[in-house]
Amino acid sequence: MSSLPPDVSLTEDEIIHVRRSLAREPNALEWFMIDAEWSEHCSYKSSRMVLERLPTRGNLVVQGPGYDSGVLDIGDGYVLTAHVESHNHPSAVDPYGGAATGIGGVIRDVLCVGTRPIALLDMLRFGPIESSSHSRWLLKNVVRGIADYGNCTGIPTVAGEVEFDEGFERNCLVDVACIGVGRKSDLVLAEARNPGDTVILVGGSTGRDGIHGVTFASRALARDSDEDRPAVQIADPFLKKLTIEATLEAIKTGFVRGLKDLGGGGLTCACSEMAAKAGAGIEIDLSQIHLREEDMSTIEIMISESQERMMFIVEQGREGSVEEIFRRYEVPFARIGRVKEDGNIVVRRGSVEVARLPSQFLASAPISPRPKTAPKVSKPKLEVESVDLKRILIEMLSSPNIASKSWIFTQYDHEVGVRTVLKPGQGDAAVLRLPNGRFAALKADGNSVYCSLDPRRGVQNVFAEACRNLVAVGAKPVAMLDHLQFGDPGDPEVFWSFEETVDGLAEAARHFNIPCIGGKVSFYNEDDRTGKAIKPTPIIFVIGLIDDEKSITRMAMKSTGDSVIIVGKTRRDMGGSEFSRIHRLTGSAAPRMDLDLERRTMGAVLECIGEGYVGSCHDCSRGGLAVAISEMAVAGNMGASIDLDAVPSDPLLPHELLFSESNSRFILTTNRARDIIALFENQKIPCSAIGTVGGDQLCLSGRGSGTSVAMSELREAYEESFERIVNR
Amino acid sequence: MRVAIVQFPGSNCDLDTLHALRDVLEMDARLVWHQDFEEKEFDAVVLPGGFSYGDYLRAGAIAAHSRAMHGVKRMAEGGRPVLGICNGFQTLVESGLLPGALLRNACLRFMCRWMELSVVSNDSAFTARLEEGHRIRMPIAHNEGRYFLDEEALANLERNRQVVLRFAADNPNGSVNKIAGICNKKRNVVGIMPHPERACEQIVGGEDGKLIFTSLEEWRR
Numbered sequence: 001m002s003s004l005p006p007d008v009s010l011t012e013d014e015i016i017h018v019r020r021s022l023a024r025e026p027n028a029l030e031w032f033m034i035d036a037e038w039s040e041h042c043s044y045k046s047s048r049m050v051l052e053r054l055p056t057r058g059n060l061v062v063q064g065p066g067y068d069s070g071v072l073d074i075g076d077g078y079v080l081t082a083h084v085e086s087h088n089h090p091s092a093v094d095p096y097g098g099a100a101t102g103i104g105g106v107i108r109d110v111l112c113v114g115t116r117p118i119a120l121l122d123m124l125r126f127g128p129i130e131s132s133s134h135s136r137w138l139l140k141n142v143v144r145g146i147a148d149y150g151n152c153t154g155i156p157t158v159a160g161e162v163e164f165d166e167g168f169e170r171n172c173l174v175d176v177a178c179i180g181v182g183r184k185s186d187l188v189l190a191e192a193r194n195p196g197d198t199v200i201l202v203g204g205s206t207g208r209d210g211i212h213g214v215t216f217a218s219r220a221l222a223r224d225s226d227e228d229r230p231a232v233q234i235a236d237p238f239l240k241k242l243t244i245e246a247t248l249e250a251i252k253t254g255f256v257r258g259l260k261d262l263g264g265g266g267l268t269c270a271c272s273e274m275a276a277k278a279g280a281g282i283e284i285d286l287s288q289i290h291l292r293e294e295d296m297s298t299i300e301i302m303i304s305e306s307q308e309r310m311m312f313i314v315e316q317g318r319e320g321s322v323e324e325i326f327r328r329y330e331v332p333f334a335r336i337g338r339v340k341e342d343g344n345i346v347v348r349r350g351s352v353e354v355a356r357l358p359s360q361f362l363a364s365a366p367i368s369p370r371p372k373t374a375p376k377v378s379k380p381k382l383e384v385e386s387v388d389l390k391r392i393l394i395e396m397l398s399s400p401n402i403a404s405k406s407w408i409f410t411q412y413d414h415e416v417g418v419r420t421v422l423k424p425g426q427g428d429a430a431v432l433r434l435p436n437g438r439f440a441a442l443k444a445d446g447n448s449v450y451c452s453l454d455p456r457r458g459v460q461n462v463f464a465e466a467c468r469n470l471v472a473v474g475a476k477p478v479a480m481l482d483h484l485q486f487g488d489p490g491d492p493e494v495f496w497s498f499e500e501t502v503d504g505l506a507e508a509a510r511h512f513n514i515p516c517i518g519g520k521v522s523f524y525n526e527d528d529r530t531g532k533a534i535k536p537t538p539i540i541f542v543i544g545l546i547d548d549e550k551s552i553t554r555m556a557m558k559s560t561g562d563s564v565i566i567v568g569k570t571r572r573d574m575g576g577s578e579f580s581r582i583h584r585l586t587g588s589a590a591p592r593m594d595l596d597l598e599r600r601t602m603g604a605v606l607e608c609i610g611e612g613y614v615g616s617c618h619d620c621s622r623g624g625l626a627v628a629i630s631e632m633a634v635a636g637n638m639g640a641s642i643d644l645d646a647v648p649s650d651p652l653l654p655h656e657l658l659f660s661e662s663n664s665r666f667i668l669t670t671n672r673a674r675d676i677i678a679l680f681e682n683q684k685i686p687c688s689a690i691g692t693v694g695g696d697q698l699c700l701s702g703r704g705s706g707t708s709v710a711m712s713e714l715r716e717a718y719e720e721s722f723e724r725i726v727n728r
Numbered sequence: 729m730r731v732a733i734v735q736f737p738g739s740n741c742d743l744d745t746l747h748a749l750r751d752v753l754e755m756d757a758r759l760v761w762h763q764d765f766e767e768k769e770f771d772a773v774v775l776p777g778g779f780s781y782g783d784y785l786r787a788g789a790i791a792a793h794s795r796a797m798h799g800v801k802r803m804a805e806g807g808r809p810v811l812g813i814c815n816g817f818q819t820l821v822e823s824g825l826l827p828g829a830l831l832r833n834a835c836l837r838f839m840c841r842w843m844e845l846s847v848v849s850n851d852s853a854f855t856a857r858l859e860e861g862h863r864i865r866m867p868i869a870h871n872e873g874r875y876f877l878d879e880e881a882l883a884n885l886e887r888n889r890q891v892v893l894r895f896a897a898d899n900p901n902g903s904v905n906k907i908a909g910i911c912n913k914k915r916n917v918v919g920i921m922p923h924p925e926r927a928c929e930q931i932v933g934g935e936d937g938k939l940i941f942t943s944l945e946e947w948r949r
Contacts, residue, residue: 031890036897151869152779154740238782328761330737411838413869416777418744423933433931488816549931580745 003028008035017366022357024072026418029298029347029355034362036265036303037272040523043365046489047521050499053506058515060478067259068109068190069180070517073481074545076436079187081180082485083109084444084541086522088218089374091145091174095138099145099174100235104307105154106178108261111244112190112310113253118417119432120150120159123178123444123483123539129171129400129725135164136726138172145235147411148178152237153244157412158420159430159442165398165581167448167535170527175483177444177541181434186251190260192339193278197257199271202326203243204236204308206267206301207292208224232342239308246329247310250322259315266304268362270311271345276363283346284337286354288416298354302347313339370489372496380575380587387655389700390707392579393626396659397714398721401578404634409721425555425635428469428619431546439552441475441544444483445623450590452535455497456504456589458576459538463508464598464663466542468619471602472666474551474609475544480509481539482519487526487533494523497536505538511595512602514542517527551609557562557636560694561614563642563673568601568665569686570625570649572656576624580660591661597685604683613672613679620665626658628667628698630709634718635696639711644692654705669693729944731757732770734800736791741777741925748925753941762791767799772809772853772944775800775816777869777923787830787872788818790825797823809853809944810917814870814935817909817919825910826919827879827885833870834902840869842933844896844924845908848889852911854918855892856947857939863896864936866922868908873921874915875903875910888913916947 004015005028017025018034026034040046056064062072062079065071069081087102103120110117124142127135150157155178192199198309248257260270271282286301296304297599314322319335340346345362347355396402409424420433421439431445445466452456467477482505487494509516525534544554574580575588608614616636620628625647633640649657674688680687699708731749735742742759749757757774757869767773781790785878791797797819802823812820820826833839842865847858858864877885882904885891893909899923908922 144837151838151871152738152740152782236782238779238784241740241779242737242784284893410840413838413840415867415869415923416740416744416842418747418926418929418932421931 003031005031008032008036009673010035014366020081021361027355028431029302030357032299032303033268033355033357036268038365039265042265042269042516044521045365045368046523047498048501049367053502054516055506055509056515056517058479061517063514065516065518068309069113070479070481071113071187072517072543073184074434074436074438077184078434078436079182079184080440080543081110081113081115082177082481082543083518084175084177084481084520085109086173086175086483086520088171088173088483088522088525091142092172095141096145097235099142100149101307102174103146103149103176104235104240105263107153107177107240108263108310110180111247111322112259112261114186114259115249115498116187117155117178117180118419119179119242119430119442120155120157120176121442121444121541122146122157123167123446124160124162125173125537126164128164128166132169135169136728140726142174143408143411149235149237153241153412154416156416157418158414158432158542159424159666161445162405162408163446163448165448165535170529171534172527173485173525173537175539177481179316179442186255188251188259190274190276191258192274192280192282192313194257195280195339195341198314198316198319199282199284199339200314200319200333201336202310202312202331203292204239204306204478205292205332206304207306208296208300208304209306221306227543236308242329242331243308243310246326246331249325250312252406253321255315255318255322256312258317258445260311260326262309262311264305267301268302272359272362274313275345275359279343281340281342281344281346281359282337283340284349286347286349288334288336290332290334292676298347298349312628322664364720370495372491372499372599374496375493381585384583384585388526388652389658389705390709391657393630393709394713394717395582396578396627397624397630397717399578399582400722400725402627404719405722406719407726412471414595421552422473422554424433428472428476431473431552439546441470441473441546443469444539444541445469446537446539448535448537451501451538453576453588453590455500455536457593459501459591460508460593460595461663462538463505463540464593465619465621466540467503467512467602468666470542470544472553472617472619474553475546476606477514477542478510478545479517480514480540480542482538483518484519485522485525485534485537487524489523490642491533494533501536501538508595512599550612553609553617555616555635557632557640557669557693558615558636559671560638562669562671562693563689564629564691564693565668565670565673565676565687566625566665566690567605567648567668567680567685567687568662570647570652570657570660570665572652573662574656577659577661591663593663598664600683601685604680604685605666608676608679613670615669615671618667620667621661624659624661629713630698630718632667632669633711634715638693639695639697640691640693641695644700644706646688646690647688650690654703656698657703729756729771730769731755732760732765732773733757734760734762734765734773734775734796736780736794737764738782739778740779740925743774745774745776745925748928748937749941752928753938755941762794763797764823765796767803772805773800773803775812775819777816780815780819786822788815788822791819792822801825804917807899807914809947811854812919813923814921817921818872820919822915824916826910827881828875830872831874831876832872833874835857838871839868839900841900842867843900845893846896848891848894850913851889852892852918853947854880854940854943856943858943865934866924866927868900868922870921872903873901875907877904885910892918912936
């Protein structure tokens, strides 16, 4: 008789594959272990083949995708580590707890390679908060969840981005990235390589929270998702802080031979992945595990996703020195098993064996082939009646997508660790100092509207914008991580957009020579009522390096009399722009992308910064030229006069010139205008001096039109709108 | 002068404070795990910021009852300098070494911002190097920093010139009389909400915090 439990979510084909491979009928626990490990969330069974197209090698890459964290060599014996995570479904059900545990997970990913987590970034997506009280409730609680968790662990949240779009009203996206720093010699692998070594479970107790978390994440939210609350884990940032310190100290003993966090799939995934990577086995005894509740079944223990747990593989005979550290930090721990030679995951409860499965079999879910079709393109609506430039500029600066997010970032401790050189709002990217005297620049970007118009070009826009943000602060982009969020991969149109995205990203990454060192795929993001998938939402997190402190560049205008320079040509790229969103224009195309020009432009801007020509610098993208200049003026608290006739462009209407979101553009202010223009002319990149810094107005004149806005008005719109909307 | 930085479980500005004191200011400072703290070995003590014991119960409440705080109390009674920064300030208030209470911010949000502060009194162990009436810049980062004291006690506090720092412009947390830092009557125990250890190097935003720590060397009684 079949022991297949009713709530296993394996497909018919997978069930047949299991029975055939094992040549027997698994028991209920074994079915659940296979179910957890073969969930989309753990196995990447739909995406694996496509993701292989991304370039992953580079001079600095120590460890690329497929591990808990990407690892970069930053010189002098130090490494920088990075990972991205999302907690979309849990945050939709319990925004406070879901957001908090999302951070908890990504911190463990960075910690378990043996590095200290030093910064967090948060990328958030909600429905329109101007009109939706539900989205405002989600936003407030997600931000509070991130703040309460991140602040307590002593890891600064240094950057992020937020997008509001109707598509996220019933499926918010809560993404988080973490970076760590450590000694290359302290790196630890998530492998159980040496038979005889002891398996020690460290940290929180195992409870009923997070049961079926991965299968919850691997299907769409249902109407009764509120009843899935036990699938949302409970966060304990205090225990996390102790676990971080205890783990880092334990690694220093040199006796930790393998380390993995317990995240999706809990003990099942940690055991099978560590064993499979080394071609070994692990035998554990569930009666040794500290449980939160006494009467938990073997199934519950094996798939629980209780937070703040780490699995250590410790050299046999050296357990005592490591355990002494856990005792000192009052972090609970238990020896639960051993590494075995035979390649099996064996689970016992006391003397009774309750499961036995080959680790390789568990860790290699069969690939799910997915059909794809290009969606039909809807007819664009692009017409706009007469435009009051001043009113539109104020409206754009007040839009939650553009307005200052200080209401959010002041709730995050972005200073702790005393590494934060460029803080939120000061530049296009966060800049942190590193222990070897260099600086890391960090930025993640996303734009679901571009990606819905054209996933391939859209992701290239997103990637290029993140790179430009790094260049604007003076950093050379050296690596990226991709977080790819889509609807149900079984929908051929969704899968088409997923493949287009990966292909577009791979093409740009090769062009820019920036390897992918990690990432995450999150499918099944869709509206529970209509079943409509979210817009394709790749988030690209790019890491840059700065060698010289003098190159660190801010966005605030610096001195009266400085010239304002625009780099790049402004074209009619209104598709997917914030202007179009506000005017409810749809369709058209995402901004054009010339990868070669983009790469050359970024190189030339870096050269200008390196030469010391640049006073302030800002990427010109969302909201266009008028918004970029306004942001620089508000940050520097000084006005400017701009001559629109001097802007290199196609023939455009005034509102197109001001709000088009063409790529490959930067705004610089400088007292070395002649040197800068000569440098760009030499490299045949469009560039022009368009005005002067100074005064208490932003004057935009030329093209038979123009407007002028008092700085106080700009500042109020940019700095006060967001909080006003949140508190509606 | 040997300075102890006491680490409670959940302290998270301990390493930053050590960096400021030892690496930037070249003072003789060391980290001490709360269970190992022996006050006899030190001339001064700093309780760093963070979330001691997860701020469960109330911010600083559990740390205030730890064994280490008995030693801190003896130091305070003996006139040795004691500085509580942020969570350390909360712990000093909870332990009764400083008067008043630190309530949830009036805006009901955690607040991390650089603030202008005005120096009210330089007659304390950690403000001796500052000029009264001058303004300094340091960041705050807290959820429970709204200093509160009943009217009569507040009048006493002001009369005794126990307020050492005030928020100069905005009042970010709703503290009474914009109070950002106070000292005890003996003026050797000081509690402040802003983080001087985050303001000791120009590269991270400013150097005014150095004066708080170097005041120790100036203040001898």
